[in-house]
Amino acid sequence: MAGGGGGRGSTNLSVLLQTQRAPPSSEPFDPLFLPAPASSFLVSGTTSMLSFEHVRRPNSNRSLFTTFEQEVNGEDDDFDEYFLQPEKKKKRLTVEQVQFLEKSFEVENKLEPERKIQLAKDLGLQPRQVAIWFQNRRARWKTKRLEKDYDTLQASFNGLKADYDNLLKENDKLKQEVLQLADKLAVKGKVKQEEPPPQKPVEMVSCSKSDMFDSVSDSPHYTDGVQSFEPDQSEVTQDEEEDELSKTLSDPAPYMFPKLEDNDYSDPPASSCSFEFHVEDQAFWSSAY
DNA sequence: TTGTGTTTTATTGCCTCC
């Protein structure tokens, strides 16, 4: 390959064409910057280069410039032996060339050989230059992508960290509440120890109540095939209620009725509780059969 | 004009794939 030297061991071309923009008037004419047909430096039908800038690389025997045809055909010549000039190592591509390459890069950031040659033809560049441009462009793209990925990860990390910090604060707050409530409980416990101990802890009663009775309505709810009903509590004090509950727990029979089986149409049991068998329901039962 | 930092072009050496 042209200029690559080093471990590439490729085409070993020695003559490179200068392919840059039209140089300042003080510089030699740059033939390849013009569209191929307009390039006047090429002797028709040959690959000879007789009138263009011709320089060597510092650490290579290769000239900076070669014709596209030479690169493609693998030709070389010894003209560079005669055209040693002050070094002009690198030239920037024109804005138009770069824009063209950028558009091509957007389409596909890898370069197949055919595409490389076509681009080189279109731009008046060496295929090697096109390849180098794509390589460098990929490197820049990769760097930018890494920066973008880093920013994304950083933002994600910041968000998660904020969430984590909030959770820590909330956790601390809840711990404080737990401690305060525990303190209150301890104080209450001391006070109650001085009084005669209650037969059943209040917590247990309330808990049992909610298990036994629907907290929303006074009507009984049906539990696992057994109808239970709530006694009229209007005349029951809390102590009595606890006693009743104790009874319930020890002997629930008085508060339970056998489940109505599908074929059991007997009247519901009369009782003094709030469980009522409404007239409409009776009509329903009688009409249903 | 010059010093300095950045960008772009190109080289080199190594690696992988076919």
Add this chain to the structure above:
DNA sequence: GGAGGCAATAAAACACAA
């Protein structure tokens, strides 16, 4: 083993402040 890709690097070209 050759071709091509990539990372690291050199160095020219460029931008810009002082």
